Amino acid sequence: MQAVAIPPPAVQLEILERGVVDLNVREELVTRLARSHEQQAPLTIKAGFDPTAADIHLGHTVLMEKMRQFQASGHRVVFIVGDYTALIGDPTGRNTLRPPLTPEQIAVNAQTYREQAVKILDPERTEFVNNSLWLSKLSFREIIELASKYNLGRMLERRDFKERFESGRQIALHEFLYPLMQGHDSVALNADVELGGADQIFNLNVGRHLMAAGNLRPQVCMTVPLLVGLDGVEKMSKSKGNHVGISEPPPDMFGKIMSVSDETMAGWYPLLLGRDADAARPLDEKKGLARELVARFHGAVAADATLAWWNAGRPAQDVPEFEVAAGQLPAIMVAVGLAKSNSDARRKITQGGVSLDDAPVSSPVLELSAGSYLLRVGKKSLARLQVKT
Amino acid sequence: MQAVAIPPPAVQLEILERGVVDLNVREELVTRLARSHEQQAPLTIKAGFDPTAADIHLGHTVLMEKMRQFQASGHRVVFIVGDYTALIGDPTGRNTLRPPLTPEQIAVNAQTYREQAVKILDPERTEFVNNSLWLSKLSFREIIELASKYNLGRMLERRDFKERFESGRQIALHEFLYPLMQGHDSVALNADVELGGADQIFNLNVGRHLMAAGNLRPQVCMTVPLLVGLDGVEKMSKSKGNHVGISEPPPDMFGKIMSVSDETMAGWYPLLLGRDADAARPLDEKKGLARELVARFHGAVAADATLAWWNAGRPAQDVPEFEVAAGQLPAIMVAVGLAKSNSDARRKITQGGVSLDDAPVSSPVLELSAGSYLLRVGKKSLARLQVKT
Numbered sequence: 001m002q003a004v005a006i007p008p009p010a011v012q013l014e015i016l017e018r019g020v021v022d023l024n025v026r027e028e029l030v031t032r033l034a035r036s037h038e039q040q041a042p043l044t045i046k047a048g049f050d051p052t053a054a055d056i057h058l059g060h061t062v063l064m065e066k067m068r069q070f071q072a073s074g075h076r077v078v079f080i081v082g083d084y085t086a087l088i089g090d091p092t093g094r095n096t097l098r099p100p101l102t103p104e105q106i107a108v109n110a111q112t113y114r115e116q117a118v119k120i121l122d123p124e125r126t127e128f129v130n131n132s133l134w135l136s137k138l139s140f141r142e143i144i145e146l147a148s149k150y151n152l153g154r155m156l157e158r159r160d161f162k163e164r165f166e167s168g169r170q171i172a173l174h175e176f177l178y179p180l181m182q183g184h185d186s187v188a189l190n191a192d193v194e195l196g197g198a199d200q201i202f203n204l205n206v207g208r209h210l211m212a213a214g215n216l217r218p219q220v221c222m223t224v225p226l227l228v229g230l231d232g233v234e235k236m237s238k239s240k241g242n243h244v245g246i247s248e249p250p251p252d253m254f255g256k257i258m259s260v261s262d263e264t265m266a267g268w269y270p271l272l273l274g275r276d277a278d279a280a281r282p283l284d285e286k287k288g289l290a291r292e293l294v295a296r297f298h299g300a301v302a303a304d305a306t307l308a309w310w311n312a313g314r315p316a317q318d319v320p321e322f323e324v325a326a327g328q329l330p331a332i333m334v335a336v337g338l339a340k341s342n343s344d345a346r347r348k349i350t351q352g353g354v355s356l357d358d359a360p361v362s363s364p365v366l367e368l369s370a371g372s373y374l375l376r377v378g379k380k381s382l383a384r385l386q387v388k389t
Numbered sequence: 390m391q392a393v394a395i396p397p398p399a400v401q402l403e404i405l406e407r408g409v410v411d412l413n414v415r416e417e418l419v420t421r422l423a424r425s426h427e428q429q430a431p432l433t434i435k436a437g438f439d440p441t442a443a444d445i446h447l448g449h450t451v452l453m454e455k456m457r458q459f460q461a462s463g464h465r466v467v468f469i470v471g472d473y474t475a476l477i478g479d480p481t482g483r484n485t486l487r488p489p490l491t492p493e494q495i496a497v498n499a500q501t502y503r504e505q506a507v508k509i510l511d512p513e514r515t516e517f518v519n520n521s522l523w524l525s526k527l528s529f530r531e532i533i534e535l536a537s538k539y540n541l542g543r544m545l546e547r548r549d550f551k552e553r554f555e556s557g558r559q560i561a562l563h564e565f566l567y568p569l570m571q572g573h574d575s576v577a578l579n580a581d582v583e584l585g586g587a588d589q590i591f592n593l594n595v596g597r598h599l600m601a602a603g604n605l606r607p608q609v610c611m612t613v614p615l616l617v618g619l620d621g622v623e624k625m626s627k628s629k630g631n632h633v634g635i636s637e638p639p640p641d642m643f644g645k646i647m648s649v650s651d652e653t654m655a656g657w658y659p660l661l662l663g664r665d666a667d668a669a670r671p672l673d674e675k676k677g678l679a680r681e682l683v684a685r686f687h688g689a690v691a692a693d694a695t696l697a698w699w700n701a702g703r704p705a706q707d708v709p710e711f712e713v714a715a716g717q718l719p720a721i722m723v724a725v726g727l728a729k730s731n732s733d734a735r736r737k738i739t740q741g742g743v744s745l746d747d748a749p750v751s752s753p754v755l756e757l758s759a760g761s762y763l764l765r766v767g768k769k770s771l772a773r774l775q776v777k778t
Contacts, residue, residue, distance in 0.1 A: 087530055140527050140570075141476055147563035152541075152554065155562065165541065173544065173565055174536035180562070181529075 004074035004125075006040050009033035012073045016066070019270060021198040022223040024205065029220045032192055036075070043192035045070045046219070048080035048131070048182060049117075051109035052101055055340065056116040057243035058293070059197075059227040059236030062271045064120040066195055066224050071125040078189055079117060081110045084132040085181050108343075115341035116247055119297055134188040135181055146180050149213040150206065155179070158202045183207035191219045198223045199235070227271055230256060232264035246297045247340035249381065250306040251320065253297070257290035258310070265289060298337055319374070321384040329354075329366045332385065338377040353378050393463035393514075395429050398422035401462045405455070408659060410587040411612040413594065418609045421581055425464070432581035434459045435608070437469035437520070437571060438506075440498035441490055444729065445505040446632035447682070448586075448616040448625030451660045453509040455584055455613050460514040467516045467578055468506060470499045473524040474570050497732070504730035505636055508686055523577040524570055535569050538602040539595065544568070547591045572596035580608045587612045588624070616660055619645060621653035635686045636729035638770065639695040640709070642686070646679035647699070654678060687726055708763070710773040718743075718755040721774065727766040742767050 006012075012033050023029065036043050047067055049060070056064075067077045086106045101109075114128050138146070155176050156162050164171055179202065186194055186207030194204045204221035211218040226235045229242025236243045244256045260268070262282040269277040269285070273292060277285040287307065295303035309315070322336045330345035333354070339345035346364035348354050354361045355376045356368075373385045395401075401422050412418065425432050436456055438449070445453075456466045475495045490498075503517050527535070544565050545551050553560055568591065575583055575596030583593045593610035600607040615624045618631025625632045633645045649657070651671040658666040658674070662681060666674040676696065684692035698704070711725045719734035722743070728734035735753035737743050743750045744765045745757075762774045 084529070087533055135529050138529050140473070140524050140532060143529060143532055144476055144563045144566055147566060148561050150562050152560040152562060152565075153557070168542070171541040172537050173539050173541060173569070174533045176541075176562055176565075177533055177536060 003040075004072070006037050006042065006074040008037050012037075015069050016073070016222075018274070019062075019224060020066075020222055021225055022201045022204075022221060024201075024208070024221040028218075029193065029222070032220065040074075042074055042076045043070075044189060045075050045077045045193045045195060046080060046186060046189055046191040047077070047195040048082050048085070048185060049113060050082045050086050051106050051113050052086050053238040054109040054112040054344075055238055055243070055245040055247065056113060056119075057236055057238060057245045058268075058272060059229070059243065061120055061246065062224050062227050063195060063197060064117065065274075066222070067126075068121055070193070070195075071122045076127065077121065077125060078127045078129055078191070079114075079121065080185055080189075081113060081128060081130045082182070082185075083107070083110055083130045084135040085178060108347075111343055112341055115343070119246060129189075131181070131185050131188075135184065138184075143177075146184055146210070147177070149210055150176075150180060152176075179203045179206040180210070183210040186219050187211055187214050187216060190216055193220045193222055195222050195224070197226050199226060225271055228264060228267060230260055230264075232261050232267075244293075245340075247337070247344075249337040250294045250298050250302045251309065251314075253294055254290045254306045254310055255314070257293060258286055260286070262286070302337070319382045319384045321386060323386045323388060326369050326387050326389050327367065329356075329361065329368055330364060332368060332387075333375070333377065336375070336383045336385070338375065338381050338383060348377060392429075393461070395426050395431065395463040397426050401426075404458050405462070405611075407663070408451075408613060409455075409611055410614055411590045411593075411610060413590075413597070413610040417607075418582065418611070421609065429463075431463055431465045432459075433578060434464050434466045434582045434584060435469060435575060435578055435580040436466070436584040437471050437474070437574060438502060439471045439475050440495050440502050441475050442627040443498040443501040443733075444627055444632070444634040444636065445502060445508075446625055446627060446634045447657075447661060448618070448632065450509055450635065451613050451616050452584060452586055453506065454663075455611070456515075457510055459582070459584075460511045465516065466510065466514060467518055467580070468503075468510065469574055469578075470502060470517060470519045471571070471574075472496070472499055472519045473521040474567060497736075500732055501730055504732070508635060518578075520570070520574050520577075524573065527573075532566075535573055535599070536566070538599055539565075539569060541565075568592045568595040569599070572599040575608050576600055576603050576605060579605055582609045582611055584611050584613070586615050588615060614660055617653060617656060619649055619653075621650050621656075633682075634729075636726070636733075638726040639683045639687050639691045640698065640703075642683055643679045643695045643699055644703070646682060647675055649675070651675070691726070708771045708773045710775060712775045712777060715758050715776050715778050716756065718745075718750065718757055719753060721757060721776075722764070722766065725764070725772045725774070727764065727770050727772060737766060 009030055013030065017023065032043055045067065047063060071077050083106050086101055110130065118126065156165055161171055182203045183206040187210050191207070194207055196204050201221060201223050204223065208218040208221055228234065229236035229240060230244070231242045234240055234242060244253055265282065265286050266277045266279065268289065269275060273289065287310070291303045291307045294306050324332050324335055330339065330342045330349070333339040333345040334342060339348060349361050349364045352360060356373050368385070368387050370387050370389045373387065375383045375385050398419055402419065406412065421432055434456065436452060460466050472495050475490055499519065507515065545554055550560055571592045572595040576599055583596055585593050590610060590612050593612065597607040597610055617623065618625035618629060619633070620631045623629055623631060633642055654671065654675050655666045655668065657678065658664060662678065676699070680692045680696045683695050713721050713724055718738070719728065719731045722728035722734040723731060728737060738750050738753045741749060745762050757774070757776050759776050759778045762776065764772045764774050
């Protein structure tokens with residue numbers, strides 16, 4: 001990893017404060033940035049992600065862009081994969097219990113997460129850490145000590161707990177352990193700053209509280225806005241089906257973005273592109289957003305091709321054509337946007353959902369030599385491959 | 390351990406139901422006793438004790454007498470030493486947090502507890518088990534699973550939690566873990582019956598619930614009345630200073646019992662002696678109770694001597710005289726009632742609180758040969774020893 005010079009605090013703040021919702025406490029951040037600049041010692045920036053869904057979507061990228069900004073200023077960014085917390089499932093913002101995932105599901109999701117995250121984050125400057133690393137090692141006694149540092153009254157200040165409690169709905173006791181686990185992650189890392197979505201401010205402040213209770217310098221809590229989903233109403237979330245995954249094939253991504261209201265588009269602009277849309281020409285701006293996001297995740301060539309396809313009236317049953325180099329099928333599937341990752345591609349093959357020229361593929365290490373192939377993934381996704389040596 | 394024939398259920402119930410407060414569920418107990426009799430297979434009876442204080446007092450003996458009755462019917466009695474739960478301290482009936490004990494304090498108290506318990510229980514038929522045996526081995530994941538089986542609403546049905554919550558006082562989150570730990574003890578033991586004081590019915594029912602949630606046959610919960618303390622008002626408890634310890638020297642025990650009101654005495658009779666007092670002659674009955682309890686814990690000889698001493702007007706500065714066999718000082722201290730146990734005696738010696746003929750004793754293995762000695766323990770306890778070979 002190449003060291004990046006840490007700029008003066010004012011230069012950093014100019015970028016880091018942009019678009020932030022909560023900053024608790026700003027003065028502390030200024031002090032730490034100043035010291036970090038003087039000593040050229042990176043701060044530890046923490047953000048946690050629950051591998052309860054396999055896909056990173058545009059909603060996540062708002063937070064990841066903030067992480068990237070810290071990386072660009074020379075800081076150490078730790079991407080916490082909440083594999084242990086996912087055993088509970090964060091109840092934040094939910095009024096019902098989530099069914100817990102199995103360790104196997106969590107491991108698969110975590111791997112896909114990592115592969116997708118590096119499309120935004122600097123792979124050289126991102127540490128991926130599973131929080132099972134420390135949480136699985138806590139004894140009952142240590143958990144008792146952890147739980148003794150927080151009380152019911154404070155816990156019920158969290159909006160979703162409060163609402164459920166007041167309306168007489170169940171709160172299972174293990175749900176209270178979630179914020180404590182997330183907070184303990186900050187203690188384990190001795191984080192300088194924790195980043196999260198605006199709905200995470202309560203949990204972030206629990207980490208702050210636990211660090212102080214453990215005689216550590218409490219972390220600064222910084223949140224970014226939540227991106228609304230395609231429906232323009234609810235927070236973008238895979239479970240609500242209102243999301244745009246960053247690994248979705250270009251036509252799907254483009255089409256989904258074109259489907260949102262002008263108002264939603266206007267709200268997305270500053271969060272995704274860092275600038276405002278021109279309200280006078282919404283259609284152009286929407287296409288511009290769609291093109292720019294496809295370019296970000298699939299490259300400029302795919303973006304231009306998708307824009308052209310869209311402008312041509314999205315010719316029905318159109319099979320997109322790709323020139324690719326000979327090689328293993330999984331890598332090719334990723335290259336043409338029909339798998340999120342090599343492991344995803346291998347899984348799809350193993351599950352029998354992939355065919356070449358209508359013959360099912362069974363080997364996940366199949367080599368494609370030069371030629372033309374019709375690739376089918378699942379029931380609907382098609383691609384014409386022109387394989388070159 | 391000699392097998393005891395398990396009598397028919399009706400014979401057992403006649404004794405076991407006597408003086409019981411809660412019996413949840415009676416029909417289940419009848420069924421289990423019947424099956425146990427048919428197969429001559431003992432039931433597993435569980436009772437937990439918190440080693441947060443070193444001394445067993447008369448209040449504990451009400452419960453221990455019920456345990457002894459189960460032993461006399463041939464059942465297996467497990468005396469759970471709550472060494473792990475004592476890390477929290479049961480908040481039941483308290484409106485404030487207990488300071489947690491250190492593991493060292495807990496170990497010392499647990500040892501003293503065992504030594505005293507066998508004054509009531511059959512040492513051959515009592516299993517002493519520390520609940521750290523299983524609780525210390527639970528992983529965070531298992532604790533999450535445990536906590537997921539209970540919810541906040543039910544927890545707040547417990548009176549002391551409810552009162553504290555409604556009056557806005559703190560409930561630290563680890564306090565909710567206490568009933569779950571106690572309940573998990575029942576799961577770990579696969580208990581048939583859990584015994585406890587009447588204020589424990591909530592915690593006992595948590596065990597019942599957790600067993601059912603874990604697909605075990607849920608335990609029967611049986612509680613005995615709480616003994617009021619010397620003040621006649623509050624539950625007997627060492628921390629309230631209204632207790633009579635079963636290892637207190639005969640004159641102290643006798644004097645404390647004589648100090649209670651006639652009403653308190655009348656309440657103690659059925660709980661401690663299993664019969665009613667004769668209200669027409671309260672003074673005689675009170676002396677009878679005092680004598681009988683001194684006899685129970687110190688023997689008939691000491692009881693008669695103490696009664697005579699009392700009737701003689703408790704001659705001031707009287708130094709009781711004891712004939713004892715030559716041997717180690719700690720054993721002699723126990724024999725004359727100036728230490729609760731050998732380990733207690735050794736501790737008192739090591740702490741410098743013991744003297745012989747006004748010379749401090751420093752060795753906890755000091756042998757006393759034949760002769761006459763004035764033994765002093767602490768500032769007030771004196772005994773004249775006539776040591777014979």
